[in-house]
Amino acid sequence: MGFKTGDFPPVDPESFLRKPLLERTRTLALHWVEYGFGxxxxxxxxxxxxxxxxxxxxxxxxxxxxxxxxxxxxxxxxxxxxxxxxxxxxxxxxxxxxxxxxxxxxxxxxxxxxxxxxxxxxxxxxxxxxxxxxxxxxxxxxxxxxxxxxxxxxxxxxxxxxxxxxxxxxxxxxxxxxxxxxxxxxxxxxxxxxxxxxRGEQYLPALVFFAFLSFTDMIVALKLLIVVVWVGAGLSKMGLHFSHVVAPMVSNSPSVPARWFKRAHYRDFPRDIRPSKVAGAMAHAGGTFVEIVTPLVLLFSTDRAVTLAAVGLMVVFHLFIISTFPLAVPLEWNALFAYATVFLFWGFPAQDGYGVGDMSSPLLTAAVVAGLAFFPVLGNLRPDLVSFLPSMRQYAGNWASALWAFAPGAEAKLNSLPHRPTTNQVDQLQAMGYPAAVAEITMQQTIAWRSMHSQGRGLFSLLIDHIPDLDRWTVREAEFACNSLIGFNFGDGHLHNEDLINAVQSRVGFAPGEWIVVWVESQAIHSGVQHYKVIDAALGVIERGTWRVADAVNAQPWLPDGPIPYKVTWSAPGARQPSERREDGTGSGASGASGASDVRTPA
Structure with missing residues (x-):
């Protein structure tokens, strides 16, 4: 990519947009492998x-x-x-x-x-x-x-x-x-x-410690806070999702110009772009291990050389994240954590009287630890109750996610939303001078990015089975789309669940079948499934069910073998049953999705 010129997918925009959705997704996902967003x-x-x-x-x-x-x-x-x-x-x-x-x-x-x-x-x-x-x-x-x-x-x-x-x-x-x-x-x-x-889940406890604790207690409590953030995030990366985050994140990093190195994070580019062993090693050796073990070393080390090495490693860890420019771009947060590592653990080391055992009371230590751990524990057991941010699942890949599908022309209705200080992103791009087709393909790159993550395979599977003429519809990645409605996004699907959909619907009034949302909750730490919903903006939730995470991570982003298996646990009265959608075992969705052999049946 150049300084002013990006790497746009090598397609003819007008003819490309006439292709089936999953064929477009495959092309854009393969382009992402080498160029990211470009x-x-x-x-x-x-x-x-x-x-x-x-x-x-x-x-x-x-x-x-x-x-x-x-x-x-x-x-x-x-x-x-x-x-x-x-x-x-x-x-x-x-x-x-x-x-x-x-x-x-x-x-x-x-x-x-x-x-x-x-x-x-x-x-x-x-x-x-x-x-x-x-x-x-x-x-x-x-x-x-x-x-x-x-x-x-x-x-x-x-x-x-x-x-x-x-x-x-x-x-x-x-x-x-x-x-x-x-x-x-x-x-x-x-x-x-x-x-x-x-980021109240992290900065609010820090303010409490600053305001109410004695100096030594404050320093130790701040250490416990940052360690809980690190270790919580590290533990959340131990599932099947995280490798699927690292590979596309490296592909999108401007600090990694070598395409061969980006391709090495995938099993067999361009035939198989599931994460490779290289991506797994980057994820769990450079990520999970570092984020769990190094903070514990910092917390308990009384050796200056060991502490200095651990401080240096965590500073490099956060600088690496900054260099990848992740899509929520929390650059300031990472810079503060890099400085906090030096300030807390090198400036006030355990051997100088700032260890966990130096707090004024064991009861205070226990209360601080319990308070800091409460929402991470609850959020991992019941992700439906707690945002993934207080759950400390930053960039673990285990997120509540969604795709929005609009009937032809229906997305434009969002621009009638009153008091909104912006427009739909595809319209923002056109206002900047992008041709309409180029703006559309730019936004479709975000759904290709979603398809490369574990949830994307399940979400696309639901769309394929629920919208017979999906190739004609406009599909949007909800994390990106919701920020033009509420001013913020950070990978948290709780910001675009039924509450947001109902708020928009009450103002705009989509007709039944005009705006369909497929939405999935994060995976609970003790469960092997994710719980999904299919939502019609005009009708509400019309279906609930589950899919196995193992099935999602084993599929290719463009679903060449058809939709992944999922289990319907409830559907609204009058809604079509899965067997009606898939009587021939091949589905009635987008034309690129043929070949599935499993029939979805109600629980």
Whole structure:
């Protein structure tokens, strides 16, 4: 790829779009193997400049200037000053809540404008998604003036906490932190999107520790927090999904220019693009093992050489993630974790009185560990109850996911959504000068990307069996599509489940059969299946069922052997039964899906 010119798939746009859906998916998935999204390097450069100037330079300048630890270029003077770390955490939360950190820009599916966040959350009338229906005073799905006031107050308190002077021997005024915590919780109870965008599951405990614990207890608790994040994420990668994340992630990395190395992550390109042993080794030796073992070494090591080696390894780990530009682009989060590793474990090592056993009370230690582990444990046992972010499944591949299918012309109805500060992504691209066919193929690259992950094979299987003329329909990857409706996406299907669909439907009014969603929940840690739903925007859920993860990961992205087996556990009265859809054993879906031998039957 060039600096300004991307690597567009080598197809004739007009004739390509007339091909069957799964044939298009195969072509785009094979192109992804060698080129990823084909993003011009100018885009990656924009992210790097934003990270270095706005986050690193801007954040450290603000943190050091307001804490008496400056100047910011004298790193040796402030790198282990607690108030600087505290203010950098607050600076990170501020940028996340504004919407200019994670899930920003073209790589996250935001083309014009490149910012979601504040454009949605400071605007009355936009969609909000409450996390729990039983919480008083959270009814409805429309952002009110009160929601906007709470959001702007949160921004103001965060900015004040960063900007107000402090002493390098002290910390930020706890009253300011309490105000931030209260506002973040209130905003989150009204709209889970905002809480998740703020990465509240990680930064809220940190603020609690800053505000209420003594110095040594605070440092040790912050160590426990970051270790729980690392180890939780590492444990979640031990399933069948993660290798299917690493291979397409490496393919999309601008830091890996060698196509032979990208192809090596697949078994037999172009015939078989399931993950190879190389991808498995990258995933579980360079990922799972490092993310579980190294943090435990950091937590318990009292040897300076061992600690230094472990610190260096985790810094490299986070820099590698930054270099791959993952599609939610959490670059600031990874940069903060790289710094936090140095600050916590090298600046305050266990042998200097900052080990787990140095907390003031064993009961406090137990309470901190139990509190930090609660949502990861619950979320892995009952993924339907907890977002994959508090569950600590970042980039494990085990996500709630969805594909949206629109009848011909129906997607345009989304552009009539009131108070929406943007348009559909395919229209954003056309507004930037992309021809219509090129814009469409660009967006179809995202569904090819989804097909390369484990869930994609099951989701495409459902579409094939439920929409006989699927080749004529518009299919969208829901993670990308939902951010143009709510201003944020981070791989969490809970942000585009029935709550979002019903909110859109109440405003737009799709007819039955115009907008079909196939949606799947994350895999529970003790289960071998994933639970899916088929949703008609006008009718609600019309089918529920399961598929085996082992069947999903063993299929090719374009399903040359037909849809994977799945089991229907419930269907709405009057809905077609699977046997009606597949009486001949070959299915009635897209033309590229013939050859399946199994008949789906109700439970």
């Amino acid at each position: 993003t011009p390097k100018m885009i990656h450069t924009t992210y790097v400049v934003k990270l270095l100037v706005l986050y690193v330079l801007g954040g450290t300048a603000a943190a050091t200037a307001s804490s008496g630890a400056g100047p910011f270029w004298d790193v040796a003077h402030w790198w282990n000053v607690p108030i600087v770390y505290e203010k950098l955490v607050l600076w990170t939360v501020l940028l996340e809540v504004v919407g200019v950190a994670g899930s920003w820009g073209p790589i996250a599916g935001k083309f014009k404008p490149m910012t979601g966040g504040i454009l949605f959350w400071a605007r009355p009338g936009t969609i909000r998604l409450r996390p729990w229906r039983r919480v008083p005073f959270t009814n409805g799905d429309t952002r009110t003036v009160l929601d906007v006031v709470l959001y702007l107050a949160l921004l103001g308190c965060l900015a004040a906490a960063v900007a107000l002077p402090g002493d390098s021997s002290d910390l930020v005024d706890p009253a300011l932190l309490v105000a931030v915590m209260i506002l973040l919780v209130l905003c989150g109870l009204r709209d889970k999107t905002l809480f998740l965008a703020a």
